[in-house]
Amino acid sequence: MVRAVYLDNSATTRARPEVVRAVVSALEETYGNPSSPHGLGFRAERLVKEAREAVARALGAEPGEVVFTSGGTEANNLALVGAAHALRRRGRRVITTRVEHPSVLRACERLEEEGFEVVYLPVDRLGLISPADMAAALTPDTILVSIQHVNNEVGTVQPLPEVARVLGRGPGAPAGAGTGLPLWHVDAVQSLGKLSLDVRRLGVDLVSLSAHKIHGPKGCGALYVRTGVKLRPLLVGGGQEGGLRAGTENVPGIAGFGAAVRLALAEREEAAARLAALRDRLAEGILRAVPQARLNGALAGRPSEAAPHIVSVAFPGLRGEVLVHALEERGVYASTGAACSARRHAASHVLRALGLDPAAVEGTLRFSLSPLNTEEDVDAAVAAVGEAVAALRGLVRR
């Protein structure tokens, strides 16, 4: 077998050694329950506290504003459902976009079943929402706005500063802003460690994060909940996480998350520049090797609005799934659309929202980079794509 080139980092990442050590140490040594009164419990509590501080630092938040969850999905569910339920007497409109992660969209469907009204903002060809659409959708009874930072399938970065302006948030906002409605949630699962997101400067109320997208362990994430924001918890019980998320803390996962976020924060600027260079090398290489290929998302038209780690490419006439397996035979791991939808039949809701034609949707592959990838990885991937496409060319259904 050839050396593995892993370019599916938006699906999940390999844990870094520092993360593994933190997880193992929490399992083997600091195994107490943070709620226990004895020293072992105290040391576990301290571990969680340190991780909480690290996550808070990454967002410019206070540690008390970080709620650990079982991952990005739970964070999104808690943000959407928890906020809507807490505010149900204040209004019934929720605004989001057509290109959110399924954990936001399915939560919105749940809210619709419960009588809330959800507005799904359209996106343009590059995957960007229009702040004007957003302003038009805002009504006095809008209680919640949920906009993702980076799209997980195509890497488009939403114009959050403009959203902030429409919502009257951010540095220039009048005093007392941020106490009113609507609440503003940002799903930052794909941007953590790649783009900066300062919750105070942006004026955001809720932010979802996930550990395993930044070389942390699976099964751990967090929701930033601005001080003063009330949510109705999804899980009730022992009152952990400030009563917002009952259940004994996933101490090993949280310790690993803390280690991962510390590394990601320390390396972010350097990593972002390096990732963007790798991304461009990959995109240009693929376009050179396969002239018929087309980039999807902001990278195709406004690279300044593209995340540094995601390259979505359409190979019209080929099936993405087949291409994934053909690349796999050459030691390169990529993905069709998002990992979550790769096992389902339905065509990507994101690619359709961008207005791609069916052949492009069916033939789209996503390559996603991490700071652990190298130029050699990228060159090997480009070569493999060229070979695989050449081998499959002509194998269109006839």
Add this chain to the structure above:
Amino acid sequence: MSRPVVLVRYGEIGLKGANRPAFERVLLKRVQRALAGLDEVRVDRRHGRLIVRLAAAAGRPGEPDGDGTLAEEVCQRLARVFGVVSASPAAETGLDLAEIEAAAAEALRSAAGGRPATFKVEARRANKGFPLDSQALARHLGAHLLRAVPGVTVDVHRPQVTVSVEVREAAYVYTRTVAGPGGLPVGSSGRAVLLLSGGIDSPVAGWMAMKRGLELAAAHFHSPPFTSERSRQKVVDLCRVLARWGGPVTVHVVGFTAAQREIYDRCPPELGVTLMRRLMLRVAEDLAAREGALALVTGESLGQVASQTLESINVINRVASLPILRPLIGLDKGEIVALARRIGTYDLSILPYEDCCTIFVPRHPRTRPRLEEVEAAEAALDVPALVAGALAAVETEVVDA
């Protein structure tokens, strides 16, 4: 004093002569295998029945199977053994009227569950040495039960509980009969190779072949990168379900990418499926020779898709010398789906992994191919080399439940 047993009935009309002892030997083996792991049971063969004795080996002979859970487990397992017609959890007693009376009263009490119930007695005296004949025994027991069990009344037409008594070398009393799958015990008819795709039909065809006593090996044609590791795992999982019915299944995963590409590159697209099926049969025949199998089994149902018209089946069939069994040939899709649900393969079969192979299915496959045109198209292929190549890329594993 009664002993808990499960009475197992088998054999079908027409099974006679020299076939019978062989059938019984294989069935005994299959039943023992199905009950493996239950150390408290022992199986005896007696006068056209199998008797599963419960709690016999557990060092507590004669102690009844307290709450009947062991009998229940045995019946559930027997319901998956081909050749078993039905099974009844029963009490075995000596040929003593008082013992039979006591067992019948206990059985009726337990079936009625303390509530008022209507019942009737069905008696069968196979042992002519027993003083009461069938009718007299039924009458006698009915009268006894009316006295012995409070709250019960007789209803010979639509009873809630039927107390059955069979008098043989011992007497057997029971109130419940569980249907078995019928058919013939797996192995009693030999071996066959099943062409297993992972769709809904072929696992059902395999199940029906097993039902007629065939031991199965499966041939699955795998075309990476057009089919994924998940589609291959799906086939292994399907075999695991089949193994729950008929014992271990040997799966041969045949690497078929090169052959499919050759057909795609060299032959008219509308004949692709026909040529592919012909190639599959040739590979399967070679696997059958390795397996000592005397037939191939496919999930074809007449007219269902383009490759299953009579013209297609005719042209495809030509390349095989072994008989090709098509147990689904007369079934409608709905009937096949219903069987797949009963067997337990349906939910696996509808997993969507298989469809990557559709790239090789032309938009307009020929529904009525002619033999001459197919043979002419096939002349562009080095058939022996493709078969040899596919066989060289076979990976084999034995899948048990």
